[in-house]
Amino acid sequence: QINEAEAVLFSVPSYACQRRTTLDNCNTTLTDALSLLAENAELSEEDGRGVAFRRAAAVLKALPVRVTAMSQLKGLPCLGDHSLRVIKDILENEASSEVESTKHSERFKALKVLTGIFGVGPRTAERWIREGIHNLHQLRESGVTLNRAQQAGLEHYDDLNQQVTKAEADAIAEIVQKAVDSVLPSAQITLAGGFRRGKQTGHDVDFLITHPEEGREVGLMPKVVSWLESQGFLLYQKVTRNSYLEVNDGPGRPSSNMDRFERCFSIFKLAKREERGTKVTENTVKTKDSVGAHMHSETDQSPPSHSHELDQHDSTNRRWRAVRVDLVVSPISQFAFALLGWTGSKLFERELRRWAGHEKAMSLSSHALYDNKQSRYLRAASEEEIFTHLGLEYIPPSERNA
Ligand code: GTP
Ligand code: MN
Ligand code: MN
Structure with missing residues (x-):
């Protein structure tokens, strides 16, 4: 029984996939600090520490008010000693010495x-x-x-380190749609990643491509890439079979379907807005x-x-800019899993998989959901169905910004 004085101010469930995290964040000072330490840990290949800081930051992102006193944090999950020390430092001294020294x-x-x-x-x-x-x-x-x-x-360093705008993402979507229409009519593209979560900018643009008839998507990626290449839209492309570790998560061999799941890391050559002829307003x-x-x-x-450096430094006078684009082709039978897996955020995805494994004895990937107790794959035609299988309340993309 909880004593009145110890009552928690906010009840926050411990898995990020149980929470609704919008882009509104009242605690950016704290979350930026923790994210920087997470980034530093990841860059130092200390992934465990990185995840701990990411989880702590995500809890603060989910709070409806700005934290001004340590007492407000009582009872909140995922706040380890190290994160608490950093938060305390910032609340008391305006900045964390560890964050400042790391940053510099x-x-x-x-x-x-x-x-x-x-x-x-x-x-x-x-x-x-x-x-x-x-x-x-x-x-x-x-x-x-x-x-x-x-x-x-x-x-293309400068271009690729400049955030992609929503308007640019929409322009890329038009090009990808055209490519897909040209090589396989009625194939569909869906914007995934941060833009699907409602972000106004991103480091790249992510697309899923599928076809309503199972199997018709086979061989689609090379055709789409060839079309884009022939039209001069690509500065770089690398198509890979999806050899992401997760396909080995589940027991047994991945089905032959897995081989159809292809992705393309690319750099698009996108005409600048003036050249594209969109509104000057x-x-x-x-x-x-x-x-x-x-x-x-x-x-x-x-x-x-x-x-090429002249070109880079003089980028304002160029008529185009380089934009990172990820393309993923998924068979329709796996599309809901692919969509859920490629919408993010990265922490939300990680937490979904942890929830599935630890709380439900299931293995979730962006191909499938396997129930270890029933020893079978659970089908899903929508993201909602996957959340239902997992015993989770449905969280829409705009609230997956953990
Ligand atoms: P910005 O691009 O910075 O706006 O953020 P983002 O959330 O779109 O991140 P990113 O483009 O890196 O990734 C989008 C989603 O794809 C995230 O949920 C990742 O977890 C997921 N993702 C990235 N790489 C892989 C991969 O190799 N395999 C799978 N299955 N998912 C991936
Ligand atoms: Mn992205
Ligand atoms: Mn991406």
Whole structure:
């Protein structure tokens, strides 16, 4: 029995997939701080710590009021000692010394700039830092061998680190729709990722492609990519069979369906708004992520010597810009799982899988839901049905912003 004085102010369920988390966040100071520590942990390949900070931040995002006193946090889940210390520091001193020192550390800044290159993960960045490479200038001078993705990432660094707007996402959607219509009429595209959750900007644009008749989607990806390529819309593309670890989550071998599930990491060449001929009344000044801009000015001090750099630095005069786009083809039988899996947020997805495994003895992936007790796959034609199978209240995309 809870004592009156100890009564919790807000009751927050412990799994993020049990909560409604909109984009309204009254605690951005605290969540930004915890997210930065999460990012630092992830960049240092300390995923456990990263998740702990992400979970703590997500709890604060779900609160309906701004936290001003530690007493308000009593009884809330997922707030570990470390996160509580950071929160306390900020409430008492306006800033957390740990966050500030991390933010300004050479290591964090270098990891952030280098992993800001498409195709560069924490491990590669770490290796380069050990070799004395801390910024783009040093990377360009170093003569290290870059793969095709990294070359494209470096070449289009500024564009790819500038947030994609909703208007740009819509313009990309039009192009992808046209591609799909040209190669397989009645195939359908669906916007997923952050934009489906109602975000106004994103780091990329995510699309799912399917066809209402099972099997018709086979071989679709290469055709869509060829069409886009022939029309000059692609700066980079890599089609992979989806070899994401999760397909091995469930018992037994993945069904042959899995082989049809394909994804394409790409960089689109998107004509600028003026060139696309849309309304001029829209704001043409693109907002730039302040952290990104700051990081860039401090670390990329390379003079515009090569022609591609000239091109990059002179991007305002270019008639197009580079935008990251993810395409995923799913058979209609798996579409609900793919849609749920590719809508995010990343933490929401992780929590859904943890809920499924720990609370329901089920394995959830973006292909299927397997019930370990009944030893069978549970079908679903909609996201709502998947939530029902999982014994969860349905949470719409706009409330999955954990
Ligand atoms: P922004 O792009 O920054 O706006 O955020 P986002 O939420 O759209 O993130 P992102 O594009 O990275 O990922 C979108 C969703 O796809 C997230 O829920 C991820 O968990 C999911 N996702 C990303 N990569 C993979 C993958 O390789 N396999 C699967 N199944 N899902 C993935
Ligand atoms: Mn995205
Ligand atoms: Mn993506």
